Each structure stands twice: as C-alpha cells, then as structure tokens.
Amino acid sequence: PAQIHLRDYTPWPWEVTRTELTFRLDPDATRVTSRLSLRPRPGAAPAPFFLHGEELALLSARIDGIPVSPSVTPEGLTCAVPDGPFTFEAEVEIAPAANTALEGLYMSNGVYATQCEAEGFRRITYYPDRPDVLAPFDVRIESDAPVLLSNGNPGASGPGWAEWHDPWPKPAYLFALVAGDLRAVRDRFTTRSGRAVDLAIWVRPGDEDRCAWALESLKASMRWDEERYGREYDLDIFNIVAVDDFNAGAMENKGLNIFNSALVLASPDTATDSDYERIESVIAHEYFHNWTGNRVTCRDWFQLCLKEGLTVFRDQEFTKDLRSAPVKRIEDASLMRARQFREDGGPLAHPVRPESFVEINNFYTITVYEKGAEVVGMLKRLVGDDAWRRGCDLHFDRHDGQAVTIEDWLSVFEEVTARDLAQFKRWYSQAGTPRVSVSEEWDGTHLTLTFRQSTPPTPGQPEKAPLVIPFAIGLLHPSGAELLPTTVIELTATTETRRFDAAALAAAKGLDTARPVASLNRDFSAPVIVDRPRTTEENAFLLAHDTDPFLRWDAGRDLARAVLCDRATGAAADDGAYLDGLAAVLEDPALDPAFKAQVLALPSEDDIAQTLADRGLPPEPLEIRAAGETQRDRIAARLGDLLARTHDASATPGPYRPDAASAGRRALAGASLALLSRRDGGALARAEFAAAPDMTRSLAALSALLSVGAGAAELAAFEARWRHDRLVMDKWFALQVVRAAPAEAAATARRLIGHPLFTWTTPNRVRSVMGSLAGNAAGFHHPSGAAYDLYTEGLLTLDARNPQTAARLSTAFETWRRYAPDRQAAIRHRLDRIAATPGLSRDLGEMVGRMLG
C-alpha cells in the first residue's frame, strides 16, 4: 500500500463554497444526495478533478444540472469539469447497518451515528475528504426516527425531516449526523458576551439520570475556556450524543460531539472516581477543540498534533485548575513514561509530526497526543505565561477559519517573543526519547552540573540533533531546606555546564556549607529520561524533603523500581529505605491522600520490564510478577497497622461526591485495602464489597479480592446484579482478565470471549477482554504462548470487522524485541502469521509491518 508523504502536500485546486447534503435514512440502503458548489482556487495549477469515495454505490452524478458519467475506482471518482465555478451533484447509496468498521455512517443499537475523522466522510459520499477543504454545510435528514441531528444550528423541521445549517466553514472530518430514539437532558449556558446557548446530552431512554456530571463538566469547560483563553462558544446549540459502539473516546464534530457512552454516563452506583475524572476531562477536551481544531484546523493530517497536542495540553490545564495540579502532573508524567516512552523506544516510534503514513488512523497515538501536549507545555514554559496567552490570541485571530501547520503555530510565538524557535521545532520532527545525563562536581563550595543530551536512533532516523530542553532543577541542603528554588535551565547544546555557589546559597539562609542534593527535571518539565542514577539515600532524602511533589513521587518510584528489579533478577533486595519512606509519607498529615495513593502504587510490570531491558537484561515477566507479589506482601506485613489506620482514616461518610478530595480519600482507602487483603485473606474486602455504597468501592473491594485469589462468589454476585448494564459489565469482563493468575489469563480471556454478553462488534467489550489481556503482562507473556495465540486469533477476527480497533490493539506486541530470543521468536511467529493472512486490512497490515521492521 502507498505511503503518503508530508513533503508531497499540494492544495486542492478547487474551493467548495457550499456543501448541501440530503440523507434518506435506511439501515440497508441510505440514499445520500450531495450538491457541492465549487470554484477554481485562484492560482491553482490544472489537475484532474478527483473526489474521494469508498464503498459507495454511485447512482447518478450531474455537473451544473447535466448528467455526467464519472470514472469510478475503489478510492474515488474523476470527472471532466468546467474551467470556472460549477456545481457537482451526486446520489449514492450506503448500508449503515452493515458497517461494523464504525467509520462513516453506521448504526449502534438502532441509532444512526457517524464518525468521519480522519477519512470517514468518503464512506458517506464523494467529496474532497481532506482537512484543508472547508465549507459551510446545509443538511436535510429524512427519517422516521424521532430525533434528527446534525452540525450547526437547527433549521426548519417537520414530521420525518429536519434541516441543519452550520455557518462555520468546516472540513468534512467534522461532519456529523445522528438519528434515532434518543432522550435529551438539557441545560443552558450564557456566554460572557450574553449569548444564550442550549445544551443537550442525548442518550438512550433510561440513561437520562446518568448525564448530570457530563453536563456539569460541559458548563465548567465553557466557562474555563472563556476565562483562561478568552474563547467563547459560537452556535446557538451544543449537542452531545452518547453511543455504545465507538472506536475511540469521543469526537469533536462541530456543535454535535459524539461520545463513547462510557465517557458520558455516570452515576455513583455505576461509575468509579476514575470514570468521573475521565468524563470531566474528555468533555473538556472535545469542547476545547471548538477553537483548537475546529475554528483553526489542520492543513493536512501530518499536522494532527497541532490540534491534538494543544487540546490535550488545554484539558490537562483544566484538570489541574479544577483538581490537584501535582496529582494531575504525576498522572500525566506516569502515562508518558509508561506508554509514550515505550512507543518512542520501539519499532512504532515516530515524530510528534510524522512525515509519512499508510493509514492515518494508525497515527492517533500517544506520541501525537501526549508527547504533543508535552511539547506545547515546554513551549509555554520557554516563552512564559504572558507571551503564551498573547501568542494563543494571535494564533486564533490570524488563523480563524483556516487550515494551518506547525510552522504557522510556532511563528506566532516567534512574533510575540522575537525568539527563534527553529531549534525548538526539532521536537516535532525527531522521534525517540531524549536522555539527559547529569554529572556533578563538588569542590567544597560550588556544585557544577554538566548536562549531556542525546536522542537514540529510531526507525528511519539514525542521527539526532540537540533539542531545546527546558530543564527545571532545584538544590536542597542536607538539612532538607531548599537552597535553590525551582529554576529552568535551557539546555540547547549537546553539553552544557552550570555552576552554583552552594556556600553562598546556604549562607543566605543561615545554613552551613554542605554538598547539596540536586532535584532534577522538576515537575517533569521535559519529557526526557534523566540519566543520573540516584543512590538509595538520595532517593529516600528526596522522597522525604523535596519541595516538588513530582520529584518526591519520582524518588519513591525509583526506590520501588530498584527493589523490584533486584527481586526480579534474583539479586539481594534491600527494601528498608523504601518501606521507611512509604511509612513516612502515609504518616504525614500534610500530604494529599491522592498523592499518598500515588506513592503507594508500585511501578507497573511494564516499567520494570523496560528498566531491565534498558540495562541489557531480557525481562522475565513471571519473575517480575513474583517480585511485585513478594513486595506487596512485605509492605502489608511491615506497614499493616499503619495501612489499617490509613484505610479507616480515609473513609468518606455520607453520600457519594465526585470531587477530587473525596476521590483522593477513596483512592487511598482502596490502595490500603488491596494491601491489607494480603494479610487477612480478603476478609475486610469481602465485608466492604457486601456493603459498598458506590461503584468505586465495590470495584476496589472486588479487585482486592481477586488479587489474593478470592472473590469467586463476589464476581458472580456482581454479574447477577449488573448483567443488564453494558458499561458496568465492561468492568466485570476487564477485571477478571487483569487480575487472572499468569497461567490462567489466556483461559480466562477465552472463556469470556465465549460469554453470551461478549461481542466483537462493540469495541468497549473487545477492549475489556483483549486490552486487559495485553495489560496482564505476566499472563500475556506466559511461556505457554496461549495468550499470544488467543490474541492473534482475536486480532484477525476483529480485523475482518473493525480494522481501526484491531490495529490499535496490535500494539500489545510492540515491545517484542526487548525479550529473550525464545520469546522474541514466539511473538515474531504470531506477527508473521498475521502479516501473511489474506485480506488483512491496511490498518493492521501497516502496524504489523512496522513492528516487524
């Protein structure tokens, strides 16, 4: 299949001045008529008139009202067209009920829904389906479904039909249509300039009482974007629709966001605290796209990070403002390290702005989204808060209604700061996680730090140039006092040195001169690996004293990581300092319970596997699992009484409230309960499960039971109670696979695939079994190879129905080269089998090809 290259970009030679669409909906034979008003783009070179179109039956076409016979291929149509302005009309037929790929127009539980990003609109009608072709849309829907929705403001309607008009020119990927038997939960928002906006969340009948949180989150997002970025909403109505069958989390279609129902519906008895937080941030993310993505969009799909990195950054800021900034920073940094560093260090590594692709859907990645957000965060740190806001304002003013590039984005900051960002731009083009190695020299009064940066080779990029790295540091006196408050050093050369007069800094605080302890990359100021191994003593000191919460947590992580790596490799492990540090954190009344829960969590098995691989030791997943189990037992044995007190002190009596403080206390109670279960065989968890007042505590108790090999009766009770609730049942499916013992994980997943409620057509259900199997590292990599086989079969079964989701799940194999040769061969064998399968999708084919390298 053909590679598409950034360097080949050329604008489309025509402009669409208006797009008119009529849908006559039918599950098996929907008729779509389109009328595009076109004119040559001034200065465009002559080129054939081509419209994208896939899996469409073309019934008729007309130019300026006169029938024409375009030549049609599986990718689209070409046609001779007049030199000046003209109209192109087409009528096509599509079959939404047969669309299991969930791209284009499809059906979910009898509701018509669309997903057009990235290239789904071409499955609806013939069109220049590229983000740089913008047009106002007029839509007419004919159907006997009671609710008929599209983008923009509502127009005329009558029995069996409705019209919608979207005045804001938009690319086809932001088009949406929904039709079905839905109920609205409504509210109203008045913008700061006094415009009244109707808000509606549309759900299946019966789900109305689970919309309050999403609605609150939407209003909070609208207010926040006005206050923090001066951005107002721009239509009379904002609709959100929840559907069960959805390939991703949500989609920012103009004025008509479509969401995976898991990211809208919440009630205390069905959703956990994490669900509430996630709903709040995804509602915000999609709403923020109205400016970063919709009003200012991407010139081409290579610029995806322009909207996604910036919008993730904005939703991260929103969560920090509404909840705890340090806790959110730790969450984001953990995600980067756990998932983005893994992608950046493997065969799927690519720059934040990729330069070529086969299937764009494969580039909606953690690198584009999360590293993209980190790059935006570094830019803000480098230019400062004031220039950041002025630059954003200029970006919105200058590019409103345009489809632009990363160059356009950076140039506004060059203008407002008079700073050259050419070197900074390398963050967009260089893949791989940079390493910053730091060496120290102490001469009795001065501490000299030498920083060396390097970025490893990645596929297609053997050589790397130095980056601009905003590296936040602090210095601590051995007494624990802060000598140098957080200072951002801009590293630009391969090697940089900074000298600090520690004696003077100490004297200014009335302290004696002593070698300070450096606190490096505070607040995870740059997404890099800091190569400066810390001793156990340094980690214990930083965990106890650092003023930067991220570094405190990081020091605790490092202590745990060292112990787990020793255990997993059969080396003598000394966990004394780690256990003392944990005890001190738990006992500190000044610390946020959510932060304590983060410190209490062990590094993931994948983290340990990667750490060992970085040291040249092929990881052994069963040993890593055993190391974690032993360590949890030891924490429970040594800190049991403290954990019991922590657990009891974290109670949140009274009705469930989803605020950050209450959620933090429940997180700490849940983490303590999991450890306490190792001492009491699950007695406390069993009692808590029986009396659980909400889903957060019910699931925490069930999880604790399963991790000590108990909980069969509770699992059955849970199933009996929630059998009819698809979102809760996803949790039931997932938990069993995640918590299965390594030797049983594949069999558990296989049994669940045979469960009457399992289906390959709902991605949430597939992810709850397949995704969870990949998440159970010791089970997935069990030497029997049973999980590899099941996973391979599953990917192929899924690929025939839903290539996008199959391709995404295939990343479970991306780390295959880190393992010992026999395991590598076992995985390679499965990847080869997938690659050789006839009829493989372009999506999965590209992923497997890249993983095989």
Ligand code: HT7
């Ligand atoms: N912009 C959207 C990305 C997306 C997507 C959403 C749903 C289904 C398939 C999709 N492909 C790409 C979601 C977002 O980033 O906000």
Ligand code: ZN
């Ligand atoms: Zn997004």
